[in-house]
Amino acid sequence: MGKELKHFAHKSDVIRLEALLVSGGIYLDIDVFVTRPFEPLMYHPTTLGMEASPDSRRTELEPEGLCNGVIIAANGSEFLKRWRTTYETFDEGNWAGHSVVMPWQLARKYPSEVQVLSTRAFFWPLWSGNEIEKVHETDEYDFTASGQFGYHAWESLAMKYLSNLSPEKIRTVESSFNKMVRPYIGPNDDVIFRKWKGDKTD
Structure with a gap:
């Protein structure tokens, strides 16, 4: 055009x-x-x-x-x-x-x-204020109880959290985000993650 x-x-x-x-x-x-x-x-x-x-x-x-x-x-x-x-x-x-x-x-x-x-279907919590911090630093928000269909993670603003994730952190650190994705951590993901990070011991 x-x-x-x-x-x-x-x-x-x-x-x-x-x-x-x-x-x-x-x-x-x-x-x-x-x-x-x-x-x-x-x-x-x-x-x-x-x-x-x-x-x-x-x-x-x-x-x-x-x-x-x-x-x-x-x-x-x-x-x-x-x-x-x-x-x-x-x-x-x-x-x-x-x-x-x-x-x-x-x-x-x-x-x-x-x-x-509505705003709650895919794009909540929002990217503004301290919403991203709440999702990654507290477990106040329950993605299952909210009934929403998805969560847009606002990657460009949340990268300091997303880039530091590992299967172990997702399993052990209590945050709203980790609780949401925890069911999808597989039994071999620790080994896969270490190899991806360059650990050749496994």
Whole structure:
């Protein structure tokens, strides 16, 4: 459409739309952890979740936009077609303009084409304030009791925690995040982890 996509994140924003338009399915950012089966969400042609604005947390239905970190869509989704077309006005300087703000604008204009889930479905706790610290330094938040379908780990902001994880720490350190992922630690993961870190003794 004559708009150059320079940053890999913006290129990825478009590629995920293109892929889903062709094949349909579920797109997840690499730092999304699924906490519940998605089957209850599969009946609508397109499903997205709200991303709350950091200054409107008291009102759940005041989102910053619809985050494209999780997209559930049928192939040929009308909503995704509209979304892709809006890249005619893409602005490199508006970081989340087409990935978060634009789908929310479209959802309000074409509400029958998209199922909008609350901020608590995929993108809670949020990235702002001390929410990331709470998830990794305390066990106050219960991802199972919340009923949410997934957790976006806000990798770029949480890397100081994520990069220091190991199977042993996940098993022994009590945090909301570790309790969420602990069931997925396998019996051989300690050996695999040590080899990945360069330990050749096993």
